[in-house]
Amino acid sequence: MSVRTLPLVFINxxxxxxxxxxxxxxxxxTSDDNSEKVMNDIVGTMFSKAFIDELLKPQQLYSxxxxxxxxxxxxxxxxxxxxPASMERLYELMVMAFKYQVFxxxxxxxxxxxxxxxxxxxxxxxxxxxxxxxxxxxTHRKIIEVYSxxxxxxxxxxxxxxxxFFQDMHVxxxxxxxxxxxxxxxxxxxxxxxxxxxxxxVPGLIRTCNSxxxxxxxxxxxxxxxxxxxxxxxCFELHGDRVTRLGRNMYTLSHPEETRTSKAPSVKTSDAPxxxxxxxxxxxxxxxxxxxxxxxxxxxxxxxxxxxxTDQEExxxxxxxxxxxxxxxxxxxxxQAATELARIAGQFTEQEEPENPYCNKGxxxxxxxxDL
Amino acid sequence: MYHKEKSIQTKNSASALYNNLGVLRIAPxxxxxxxxVHANVVNMVSASWDGLDYSHRQLQSKEPNxxxxxxxxxxxxxCVLPSRxxxxxxxxxxxxxxxxxGSIMVxxxxxxxxxxxxxxxxxxxxxxxVWESYICxxxxxxxxxxxxxxxxxxxxxLSEVLEEHTESITDMxxxxxxxxxxxxxxVSADDGGNLxxxxxxEEFQLLNKIHGFDMSCSSVKLWKGTVVAGYGxxxxxxxxxxxxxxxxxxxxxxxxxxxxxxxxxxxxxLSAAEDSLVRVWHLNLTPESNSVEVAHLHNECVxxxxxxxxxxxxxxxxxxxxxxxxxxxxxxxxxx
Numbered sequence: 001m002s003v004r005t006l007p008l009v010f011i012n013x014x015x016x017x018x019x020x021x022x023x024x025x026x027x028x029x030t031s032d033d034n035s036e037k038v039m040n041d042i043v044g045t046m047f048s049k050a051f052i053d054e055l056l057k058p059q060q061l062y063s064x065x066x067x068x069x070x071x072x073x074x075x076x077x078x079x080x081x082x083x084p085a086s087m088e089r090l091y092e093l094m095v096m097a098f099k100y101q102v103f104x105x106x107x108x109x110x111x112x113x114x115x116x117x118x119x120x121x122x123x124x125x126x127x128x129x130x131x132x133x134x135x136x137x138x139t140h141r142k143i144i145e146v147y148s149x150x151x152x153x154x155x156x157x158x159x160x161x162x163x164x165f166f167q168d169m170h171v172x173x174x175x176x177x178x179x180x181x182x183x184x185x186x187x188x189x190x191x192x193x194x195x196x197x198x199x200x201x202v203p204g205l206i207r208t209c210n211s212x213x214x215x216x217x218x219x220x221x222x223x224x225x226x227x228x229x230x231x232x233x234x235c236f237e238l239h240g241d242r243v244t245r246l247g248r249n250m251y252t253l254s255h256p257e258e259t260r261t262s263k264a265p266s267v268k269t270s271d272a273p274x275x276x277x278x279x280x281x282x283x284x285x286x287x288x289x290x291x292x293x294x295x296x297x298x299x300x301x302x303x304x305x306x307x308x309x310t311d312q313e314e315x316x317x318x319x320x321x322x323x324x325x326x327x328x329x330x331x332x333x334x335x336q337a338a339t340e341l342a343r344i345a346g347q348f349t350e351q352e353e354p355e356n357p358y359c360n361k362g363x364x365x366x367x368x369x370x371d372l
Numbered sequence: 373m374y375h376k377e378k379s380i381q382t383k384n385s386a387s388a389l390y391n392n393l394g395v396l397r398i399a400p401x402x403x404x405x406x407x408x409v410h411a412n413v414v415n416m417v418s419a420s421w422d423g424l425d426y427s428h429r430q431l432q433s434k435e436p437n438x439x440x441x442x443x444x445x446x447x448x449x450x451c452v453l454p455s456r457x458x459x460x461x462x463x464x465x466x467x468x469x470x471x472x473x474g475s476i477m478v479x480x481x482x483x484x485x486x487x488x489x490x491x492x493x494x495x496x497x498x499x500x501x502v503w504e505s506y507i508c509x510x511x512x513x514x515x516x517x518x519x520x521x522x523x524x525x526x527x528x529x530l531s532e533v534l535e536e537h538t539e540s541i542t543d544m545x546x547x548x549x550x551x552x553x554x555x556x557x558x559v560s561a562d563d564g565g566n567l568x569x570x571x572x573x574e575e576f577q578l579l580n581k582i583h584g585f586d587m588s589c590s591s592v593k594l595w596k597g598t599v600v601a602g603y604g605x606x607x608x609x610x611x612x613x614x615x616x617x618x619x620x621x622x623x624x625x626x627x628x629x630x631x632x633x634x635x636x637x638x639x640x641x642l643s644a645a646e647d648s649l650v651r652v653w654h655l656n657l658t659p660e661s662n663s664v665e666v667a668h669l670h671n672e673c674v675x676x677x678x679x680x681x682x683x684x685x686x687x688x689x690x691x692x693x694x695x696x697x698x699x700x701x702x703x704x705x706x707x708x
Contacts, residue, residue, distance in 0.1 A: 188676065203624055204623060223626075
């Protein structure tokens with residue numbers, strides 16, 4: 001529905017990805033140099049002008065498949081490599097974190113504050129590299145410019161679009177379970193107490209007016225909760241106190257095992273392969289195309305990142321991962337889209353040394369997806 | 373006052389959309405139909421009153437061709453006209469009208485989509501049957517499409533387009549008291565909280581415009597000439613429709629209100645919000661003093677759930693049903 005979701009989706013999901021990668025890099029004692037390089041590469045690619053400009057074009061929010069593809073490509077903009085199982089787990093973590101933030105967002109407009117929390121933390125990660133900081137600042141300014149004029153109703157439509165996107169995902173995250181923000185069923189805890197959002201009146205009052213519309217009586221009713229006055233409003237400028245904790249890095253002090261996820265019992269996550277609509281293929285092509293492959297040093301010192309604490313878990317993850325990498329070729333009957341994608345796939349295979357030479361255009365795309 | 377009954381399981385969960393529950397009571401067959409939106413699908417359940425028979429049906433939103441992305445449904449509502457009952461489904465692509473059991477689609481109206489994407493979303497939302505043979509549907513541009521519905525058959529025609537709102541229509545409601553004396557037939561609400569009050573006819577007439585406070589009015593009802601409106605601030609306001617005089621204001625909820633409903637015979641009001649609470653109120657109109665009193669009667673908390681639909685199942689308000697985001701059930705409550 002909303003045509004303004006993509007920039008916020010990438011900033012927030014990308015932000016969560018960066019938080020998790022940072023935590024894993026620290027946990028695996030990666031050198032400071034390597035860590036910084038990974039961060040700079042990923043942030044630099046994510047906040048590149050071409051990529052952000054593509055995102056800012058009004059367009060629909062497409063499927064998880066497309067998002068996952070682009071985010072994987074983002075992660076691989078660095079010298080780090082993630083196997084498909086790791087990427088799957090990473091994606092689940094990212095999405096559940098963002099779902100939590102969107103679900104609990106006090107007012108629809110606070111989606112911006114959540115995004116700004118992500119941007120603020122990202123800025124910290126790359127603060128020693130002025131070029132990348134500039135890119136982050138530029139993006140932040142563009143976001144402020146584009147979103148300042150949206151009404152609360154439009155923000156709520158944006159939020160509703162995101163909630164539909166996250167619907168039925170109940171992956172349990174050990175960090176959330178431990179902090180009791182998530183129940184064992186996978187659902188998030190919703191409190192009926194605490195401060196009301198800024199701009200909302202504390203419930204409990206009925207004001208009655210006379211026939212002229214002038215207030216004549218006030219009465220109270222039991223609310224079934226215990227609400228209090230709102231806290232101060234967060235800052236929507238480039239720098240400032242966002243007030244809300246949603247969107248801040250939850251992984252700073254946690255232990256590695258808290259990035260563990262498990263599917264909630266008896267819930268199917270529908271990752272059914274389906275037609276990638278023509279428009280969606282076009283978006284994917286444009287986004288992939290806009291990510292510059294700069295900083296791709298020929299260093300063979302690329303390293304694997306382990307998202308799991310034990311080898312056994314790593315194996316289990318591999319087994320669980322249902323390789324749903326089959327894309328219905330019918331979707332590519334549009335010559336133009338197919339050609340464009342093949343061209344982009346060609347770009348990638350050039351740089352990443354194709355392991356499996358294929359002979360026709362459709363298979364190139366599949367190969368590209370499989371290699372991720 | 374109310375106790376929880378056995379829930380009805382649905383094929384999938386409800387989406388976070390305003391007014392996401394349609395209820396149609398079919399007394400002669402001792403059945404109630406429910407309609408809940410999930411992404412691009414409408415889940416319909418037909419429930420027998422003895423609680424023994426449930427049948428399910430799913431309606432897909434219509435896509436002009438397979439190559440474009442799926443079209444999300446924004447609302448599904450039953451429209452009760454003197455001659456027939458219909459189910460109206462609004463989506464990003466247009467408006468589908470079905471027979472009330474969802475068996476046959478009788479009409480399709482495609483929304484004009486611009487060739488190049490605009491920076492505003494395009495969709496239809498806000499559905500109401502209006503005396504005597506009209507179905508009105510709102511559009512994201514603020515337009516209201518008025519369809520003329522024959523007593524049977526599929527010869528539904530677009531009669532008029534009302535251009536008064538400039539922001540997206542959120543909800544619409546017609547006078548539900550059954551009284552012929554009311555002047556106003558229809559109220560429409562938009563994302564800016566603006567309310568328009570109309571008289572139906574070959575040409576609809578704008579009777580009054582009540583300006584909003586830059587806060588979305590997500591749900592609206594019209595009863596005995598009183599507009600009852602729910603807002604993103606969690607407030608409910610009652611206005612006299614034709615004059616716009618404020619009768620009452622309630623700080624009802626701590627989060628965005630998603631659904632309001634009125635039981636016309638008893639004057640019971642139901643409000644539901646993202647704060648996980650459903651509240652039952654009583655509206656007491658005293659025509660002599662031209663005032664309305666609002667009394668709070670009951671609360672129900674649906675734990676950890678942002679409620680998206682709440683409707684009475686009958687005109688007395690003896691029972692009501694609730695849907696919530698990510699919940700795959702229709703929760704029912706009955707008076708004790």
